[in-house]
Amino acid sequence: MKADLPVREPIILQQFEALGLYDRLRKARTGRELWILHDGPPYANGHIHIGHALNKILKDIVVKSKSMFGYDATFVPGWDCHGLPIEHQVDKDLGEKKGQVSLVEKRQLCRQYAARYIDIQREEFRRLGILGDWSGPYLTMDYDYEATIVRELGRFFATGVVYKGKKPVHWCTSCQTALAEAEVEYADHTSPSIYVKFPLNPGVAERLPPLKGKRPSVVIWTTTPWTLPANLAIAVHPDAPYALVESDGESFIIAKNRLEATVAAAGLKDTRVLGEVPGRQLEGLEAMHPWTERPSKIVLADYVTLDQGTGCVHTAPGHGVEDYETGLKHGLEIYNPVDDAGRFVADLPLFGGLDVWEANPKIIAELERRGLLLAEAQLEHSYPHCWRCKSPTIFRATEQWFISMDEKVLPEEDGGKTSLRAKALAEIKLVTWIPSWGEDRISNMIAYRSDWCISRQRAWGVPIVAFYCRRCGRVLAEQRLADHVATLMERAGADLWYTKEAAELLPPGGTSCPNCGGTDFEKERDILDVWFDSGVSQAAVLAVRPDQRWPADMYLEGSDQHRGWFHSSLLAAVGTRGRAPYRSVLTHGFVVDGDGKKMSKSLGNVVAPQEVIERYGAEILRLWVAAEDYRDDIRISEEILSRLAEGYRRIRNTCRYLLGNLYDFDPAHDALAPEDLHEIDRFILHRLQRLIERVRRAYEGYEFHLIYHGLHNFCAVDLSAFYLDILKDRVYTSAPCSRARRAAQTSMHEILDALVRLMAPVLSFTADEVWQLMPKKGHEPESVHLAEFPPVQPDLLDDALEGRWETLMGVRDEVLKALEAARKAKMIGTSLEAGVELLACPELLTLLTQYEADLPMLFIVSAVRLGSLAGAEAAGKKVEVRVRRAAGQKCPRCWTFSESVGRSARHPEVCARCAAVLEEIGYRG
Numbered sequence: 001m002k003a004d005l006p007v008r009e010p011i012i013l014q015q016f017e018a019l020g021l022y023d024r025l026r027k028a029r030t031g032r033e034l035w036i037l038h039d040g041p042p043y044a045n046g047h048i049h050i051g052h053a054l055n056k057i058l059k060d061i062v063v064k065s066k067s068m069f070g071y072d073a074t075f076v077p078g079w080d081c082h083g084l085p086i087e088h089q090v091d092k093d094l095g096e097k098k099g100q101v102s103l104v105e106k107r108q109l110c111r112q113y114a115a116r117y118i119d120i121q122r123e124e125f126r127r128l129g130i131l132g133d134w135s136g137p138y139l140t141m142d143y144d145y146e147a148t149i150v151r152e153l154g155r156f157f158a159t160g161v162v163y164k165g166k167k168p169v170h171w172c173t174s175c176q177t178a179l180a181e182a183e184v185e186y187a188d189h190t191s192p193s194i195y196v197k198f199p200l201n202p203g204v205a206e207r208l209p210p211l212k213g214k215r216p217s218v219v220i221w222t223t224t225p226w227t228l229p230a231n232l233a234i235a236v237h238p239d240a241p242y243a244l245v246e247s248d249g250e251s252f253i254i255a256k257n258r259l260e261a262t263v264a265a266a267g268l269k270d271t272r273v274l275g276e277v278p279g280r281q282l283e284g285l286e287a288m289h290p291w292t293e294r295p296s297k298i299v300l301a302d303y304v305t306l307d308q309g310t311g312c313v314h315t316a317p318g319h320g321v322e323d324y325e326t327g328l329k330h331g332l333e334i335y336n337p338v339d340d341a342g343r344f345v346a347d348l349p350l351f352g353g354l355d356v357w358e359a360n361p362k363i364i365a366e367l368e369r370r371g372l373l374l375a376e377a378q379l380e381h382s383y384p385h386c387w388r389c390k391s392p393t394i395f396r397a398t399e400q401w402f403i404s405m406d407e408k409v410l411p412e413e414d415g416g417k418t419s420l421r422a423k424a425l426a427e428i429k430l431v432t433w434i435p436s437w438g439e440d441r442i443s444n445m446i447a448y449r450s451d452w453c454i455s456r457q458r459a460w461g462v463p464i465v466a467f468y469c470r471r472c473g474r475v476l477a478e479q480r481l482a483d484h485v486a487t488l489m490e491r492a493g494a495d496l497w498y499t500k501e502a503a504e505l506l507p508p509g510g511t512s513c514p515n516c517g518g519t520d521f522e523k524e525r526d527i528l529d530v531w532f533d534s535g536v537s538q539a540a541v542l543a544v545r546p547d548q549r550w551p552a553d554m555y556l557e558g559s560d561q562h563r564g565w566f567h568s569s570l571l572a573a574v575g576t577r578g579r580a581p582y583r584s585v586l587t588h589g590f591v592v593d594g595d596g597k598k599m600s601k602s603l604g605n606v607v608a609p610q611e612v613i614e615r616y617g618a619e620i621l622r623l624w625v626a627a628e629d630y631r632d633d634i635r636i637s638e639e640i641l642s643r644l645a646e647g648y649r650r651i652r653n654t655c656r657y658l659l660g661n662l663y664d665f666d667p668a669h670d671a672l673a674p675e676d677l678h679e680i681d682r683f684i685l686h687r688l689q690r691l692i693e694r695v696r697r698a699y700e701g702y703e704f705h706l707i708y709h710g711l712h713n714f715c716a717v718d719l720s721a722f723y724l725d726i727l728k729d730r731v732y733t734s735a736p737c738s739r740a741r742r743a744a745q746t747s748m749h750e751i752l753d754a755l756v757r758l759m760a761p762v763l764s765f766t767a768d769e770v771w772q773l774m775p776k777k778g779h780e781p782e783s784v785h786l787a788e789f790p791p792v793q794p795d796l797l798d799d800a801l802e803g804r805w806e807t808l809m810g811v812r813d814e815v816l817k818a819l820e821a822a823r824k825a826k827m828i829g830t831s832l833e834a835g836v837e838l839l840a841c842p843e844l845l846t847l848l849t850q851y852e853a854d855l856p857m858l859f860i861v862s863a864v865r866l867g868s869l870a871g872a873e874a875a876g877k878k879v880e881v882r883v884r885r886a887a888g889q890k891c892p893r894c895w896t897f898s899e900s901v902g903r904s905a906r907h908p909e910v911c912a913r914c915a916a917v918l919e920e921i922g923y924r925g
């Protein structure tokens with residue numbers, strides 16, 4: 001039974017395959033309570049990496065353990081198929097032909113691309129030993145899934161939370177699409193940092209007595225000069241004090257707390273503070289836009305902070321979320337002069353047609369020319385970038401589709417109405433978050449997020465099924481229309497939206513515009529955010545498949561999904577069904593290298609699961625997942641893997657030893673009742689029950705590292721170093737059918753049977769391998785994965801017995817120490833060459849006397865003599881060990897030294913004990 005896992009595992013997988021293990025398990029659990037872990041779909045591009053392996057193995061351990069607790073724990077794997085990364089790759093592969101293919105052809109290429117990687121990843125996941133419905137996974141590009149996406153959008157239409165509006169969103173100018181918050185990565189970026197003077201309109205300063213007769217400038221600070229063309233206001237904090245200052249013949253308004261920093265940045269000389277006013281006194285004043293004949297109003301805003309800039313905040317409602325809110329509040333235009341590619345519209349004065357990044361220095365030069373640039377520097381700061389192409393993103397107001405977080409339209413139980421935000425926050429409280437900090441994290445994200453922008457301007461996705469009246473432009477976004485299109489898509493997929501005319505997609509019987517009565521419509525071109533796709537998996541999978549149930553018992557993903565899939569699934573479910581789609585959410589950390597560093601190609605510290613499998617086997621990867629505490633970041637390194645491989649060998653060798661001693665044992669006939677066992681057997685079986693108790697509890701609490709450590713310690717300490725060591729004499733020297741040997745086998749079988757079941761969710765290959773070789777009681781299933789966890793057997797628990805044996809083990813430790821010393825002193829070789837004299841205090845002596853006959857076995861010595869330790873209590877000593885060479889001759893059969901060797905007439909060569917055994921088995925020499 002050599003490990004050789006890389007070779008052996010594929011053979012075991014073939015056996016699972018031949019057995020139809022997943023289907024067989026469904027049959028075996030028919031009628032049991034369902035337990036649903038709903039798979040978060042990985043993206044269908046590239047090979048799986050170590051993070052995927054960690055995630056799927058954790059899921060597999062959870063699902064298999066629930067199955068072994070007796071639940072009907074199904075697992076339907078899924079893939080996320082639409083979206084920008086695949087579209088990008090297809091564009092790249094098309095190269096120059098990119099412009100020549102039609103949208104539908106491109107969508108088909110995307111579909112093929114996704115399908116190819118689904119097949120690759122499916123094989124890679126199976127190789128890890130993940131058990132699931134691999135022949136019936138869910139794909140977000142399946143026709144019926146696409147239809148569900150459209151239906152769920154229709155449900156949202158029906159609630160009234162979906163609106164179309166102009167709003168600043170993260171925008172990638174290179175991908176030319178809006179990005180969700182979760183699609184934005186922050187990275188260092190160098191921006192110009194400029195201080196700009198906005199002169200107040202003439203005469204305005206009369207309202208600020210210290211500045212009477214002067215023409216002061218409000219000083220703003222920005223790191224995005226390209227947003228200045230869209231400036232419509234300057235925001236100040238109502239309660240902060242603002243300084244009115246004079247320097248070199250000019251006057252300025254700057255927040256008092258920012259004055260010193262601004263003066264330093266601008267190198268202002270001879271500054272004099274003429275007065276001070278609270279921000280609210282500035283409200284309503286008008287400054288001039290630096291180069292456009294247009295006012296820039298001073299407005300109040302609570303979000304203005306005083307830790308950076310001047311306390312006077314440049315406000316462009318088309319380029320920032322807070323600016324946008326301020327714009328709405330003060331009736332400002334949501335003005336955005338930047339197009340999809342990141343260029344200023346042609347008719348913009350001075351900068352029309354320029355790319356925003358090119359425009360930055362030109363805008364600065366123009367300010368300089370007009371004498372309005374107070375200071376200029378470079379600033380390195382954290383800036384949003386596109387997750388896909390890594391370009392810096394911009395904030396830009398565009399026409400987008402949104403799901404409102406605050407519109408009070410969702411029904412409440414008491415008949416009132418509530419918002420998606422309020423309802424989602426209430427639902428979060430009803431979910432079990434593992435670890436518990438997940439609750440705060442997702443609550444904060446839901447509490448402070450902006451409306452959900454669900455539209456994207458791309459090709460590979462599911463269309464937003466809405467129509468526009470060609471005559472008056474009125475938009476039709478209705479559940480009835482979405483349901484009709486969804487029914488058509490069930491048969492033909494979402495491509496239908498692009499191959500059919502609007503008239504063919506509207507329900508028969510005619511649809512007319514509620515505004516103008518027009519009957520000519522065009523289709524919306526935007527597609528849905530992919531987070532909407534995966535967010536409705538609860539509707540497409542949990543709610544419809546007969547092997548599933550809504551809501552799921554658990555979602556299990558990396559801790560970044562609080563703002564990703566957990567988040568979108570929550571909103572998608574609460575918005576349409578009023579409830580969270582999961583009862584519990586378990587998160588894990590990320591895989592890092594042995595020094596705790598993030599893995600990256602440039603550092604060269606990436607560990608590929610495929611390489612680990614090739615060298616150690618998937619089993620070691622599985623053991624790694626179980627052994628590390630997944631709640632933190634999880635380290636992996638050569639050293640960690642080889643240590644685990646060592647631990648694995650310990651467990652495997654223990655199983656092998658147990659199997660080796662059970663070759664002639666038929667539990668149905670040969671097993672003894674507990675009362676017929678030796679006390680030491682009952683002791684180890686008591687310990688086994690405690691292990692079963694601990695391991696079951698650890699599975700229930702998802703504390704898998706305790707399982708590995710529990711199993712490993714039991715094998716290494718309780719079994720190898722103690723029980724099996726002591727047992728050797730009994731199993732090798734007793735008669736094969738003797739009670740002594742059958743008792744040992746009964747206990748070893750009990751142990752192996754329990755170990756193999758307890759380890760099966762983690763060591764799924766090895767457990768099944770052992771299961772196939774193990775003698776079984778009656779009708780056991782064909783695979784350990786069809787079996788259940790061992791129960792704790794109360795009749796095998798005996799705390800009093802454990803107490804006595806723990807005392808004996810304490811004495812044994814003392815004896816082993818003394819034997820080691822004697823061995824070092826060359827007095828003895830093996831321990832059987834020793835006889836031991838034990839002098840014990842009265843209390844201990846009573847116990848030892850009771851077990852006198854067992855002591856040579858326990859210490860693995862040839863003889864033990866007991867005596868009393870005089871004055872023991874006074875010395876605080878309980879036992880003293882004296883080692884001498886054993887008397888008598890070595891028995892060639894059991895290697896014990898005994899004075900009885902030679903006494904038997906029939907078997908003169910062996911000791912009395914062995915002579916009796918030879919007699920029993922009818923040995924005649």
Ligand SMILES: [Zn+2]
Pocket residue numbers: 172173174175176386387388389390391
């Ligand atoms: Zn991009």
Ligand SMILES: [Zn+2]
Pocket residue numbers: 469470471472473474513514515516517518
């Ligand atoms: Zn109309």
Ligand SMILES: [Zn+2]
Pocket residue numbers: 891892893894895896910911912913914915
């Ligand atoms: Zn013997």
